Amino acid sequence: xxxxxxxxxxxxxxxxxxxxxxxxxxxxxxxxxxxxxxxxxxxxxxxxxxxxxxxxxxxxxxxxxxxxxxxxxxxxxxxxxxxxxxxxxxxxxxxxxxxxxxxxxxxxxxxxxxxxxxxxxxxxxxxxxxxxxxxxxxxxxxxxxxxxxxxxxxxxxxxxxxxxxxxxxxxxxxxxxxxxxxxxxxxxxxxxxxxxxxxxxxxxxxxxxxxxxxxxxxxxxxxxxxxxxxxxxxxxxxxxxxxxxxxxxxxxxxxxxxxxxxxxxxxxxxxxxxxxxxxxxxxxxxxxxxxxxxxxxxxxxxxxxxxxxxxxxxxxxxxxxxxxxxxxxxxxxxxxxxxxxxxxxxxxxxxxxxxxxxxxxxxxxxxxxxxxxxxxxxxxxxxxxxxxxxxxxxxxxxxxxxxxxxxxxxxxxxxxxxxxxxxxxxxxx
Numbered sequence: 001x002x003x004x005x006x007x008x009x010x011x012x013x014x015x016x017x018x019x020x021x022x023x024x025x026x027x028x029x030x031x032x033x034x035x036x037x038x039x040x041x042x043x044x045x046x047x048x049x050x051x052x053x054x055x056x057x058x059x060x061x062x063x064x065x066x067x068x069x070x071x072x073x074x075x076x077x078x079x080x081x082x083x084x085x086x087x088x089x090x091x092x093x094x095x096x097x098x099x100x101x102x103x104x105x106x107x108x109x110x111x112x113x114x115x116x117x118x119x120x121x122x123x124x125x126x127x128x129x130x131x132x133x134x135x136x137x138x139x140x141x142x143x144x145x146x147x148x149x150x151x152x153x154x155x156x157x158x159x160x161x162x163x164x165x166x167x168x169x170x171x172x173x174x175x176x177x178x179x180x181x182x183x184x185x186x187x188x189x190x191x192x193x194x195x196x197x198x199x200x201x202x203x204x205x206x207x208x209x210x211x212x213x214x215x216x217x218x219x220x221x222x223x224x225x226x227x228x229x230x231x232x233x234x235x236x237x238x239x240x241x242x243x244x245x246x247x248x249x250x251x252x253x254x255x256x257x258x259x260x261x262x263x264x265x266x267x268x269x270x271x272x273x274x275x276x277x278x279x280x281x282x283x284x285x286x287x288x289x290x291x292x293x294x295x296x297x298x299x300x301x302x303x304x305x306x307x308x309x310x311x312x313x314x315x316x317x318x319x320x321x322x323x324x325x326x327x328x329x330x331x332x333x334x335x336x337x338x339x340x341x342x343x344x345x346x347x348x349x350x351x352x353x354x355x356x357x358x359x360x361x362x363x364x365x366x367x368x369x370x371x372x373x374x375x376x377x378x379x380x381x382x383x384x385x386x387x388x389x390x391x392x393x394x395x396x397x398x399x400x401x402x403x404x405x406x407x408x409x410x411x412x413x414x415x416x417x418x419x420x421x422x423x424x425x426x427x428x429x
Contacts, residue, residue, distance in 0.1 A: 001334070004252065004271035005404040011264040013256030014302035014309070015052040015225035022252045022274075026230045026299045029278045033285040035232030035297065038318050046229040048312045050302050051161035055082070056218040058259045061174055063184055064094075064212040072183060077262065077400070079180040081153040082217050083145070087132040087165045088173035092216040093118050093142025097184055099195050099207040103131045106204035108138070115139030118213045120181060122146050122196060136169035142215045143173045144184075146192065150177045154399045156255045156264050158304040161222050172217040184213060229309045230299040231318060234284055236427070238292035245319045246427045247296040248419055249310070250274045250330035251303030251375055255398055267404045269397040272334025274299045276416045283420060291427035293325060300375050303331075310375035314382045326350050326426045327386040329376035333415040334407040338392020340366030341415060346376065347385035350426070354387055357421035363414045366392035389415055
């Protein structure tokens with residue numbers, strides 16, 4: 001895990017050099033343990049292409065003085081953060097700040113000419129899903145969304161290129177703190193609280209300030225890059241069952257680093273799971289533990305880009321999916337304030353085996369309420385029984401504080417033990 005979370009790997013963003021280094025490291029570990037390579041050209045790698053996108057430079061948010069100079073420069077991941085989704089992607093705005101309530105039709109009806117403005121809104125369930133297109137149609141150049149939870153500003157969310165829409169309606173969108181909103185409104189005679197009071201009292205609100213705001217988000221153009229899954233096997237021993245497969249896997253990628261050098265180590269998400277996969281391979285190989293069915297150990301790429309690596313595998317399986325008896329997914333298994341290991345109930349029979357293994361090992365099990373959101377979903381969609389191991393109340397992920405020193409070795413070890421016993425029982429049934 002120390003290597004996976006090292007600054008040298010720069011957050012292991014799939015398609016970037018740091019992720020390739022992580023993949024090479026995992027492959028070398030599998031090779032040293034004596035696992036059989038089953039990837040492309042006799043390697044441990046299953047190569048694939050990935051649409052890649054990232055920040056090209058640090059986003060900025062500035063309050064301008066009347067002469068155009070910068071009156072205040074706001075701090076990324078403290079006062080604001082980027083939103084990269086749909087038409088919220090990139091752009092530059094330099095215009096008058098206007099408060100546009102929740103961005104509803106009623107708020108728009110109160111507004112005059114919005115050409116060139118920067119809109120400030122408070123997001124609510126009534127905020128239209130096509131707000132950015134509506135703003136663009138009225139000439140708004142940028143959008144600021146107020147969050148009531150400043151902790152979310154530290155989060156670097158996954159950028160999923162296939163979910164992005166680049167067209168004339170695309171705009172730069174930033175999430176900002178309440179304090180930042182008040183600072184932007186300074187001198188206008190209104191505060192965010194007073195504007196929200198109007199909004200709550202009247203159901204809609206609009207207020208145009210004379211304050212000028214400059215903001216920008218610049219992205220690297222989407223382009224194809226190479227990335228790779230890492231896969232090794234321990235062949236089964238039973239002639240009748242060795243052509244059936246049990247897979248354990250976890251993604252090794254994370255969300256990378258900001259242009260200013262802030263690295264998102266991704267210790268719990270998911271250096272923990274990929275480290276456990278490698279450790280399991282070493283445990284089985286070095287202790288000469290062989291099972292009737294073939295065991296497959298996989299470290300997936302590009303989970304953060306939309307389960308790309310595992311989806312590529314199930315579309316191009318190295319082993320027939322109808323002969324794949326189970327998939328166990330390890331993701332975010334190194335920390336959590338909850339007492340139990342969550343084993344999802346997506347495939348009840350498999351989950352029962354895993355929960356019984358946990359009970360036999362004295363490992364507390366939490367609820368099975370989590371579904372989707374990780375690589376087990378790729379297998380479930382193809383009809384392969386799968387379950388997801390994740391610690392209860394795992395805490396914040398995609399934040400700079402998800403670091404190696406926060407990992408609970410006992411949780412990491414317990415996860416590996418439950419996975420090992422589950423693999424043995426499923427592969428020998």
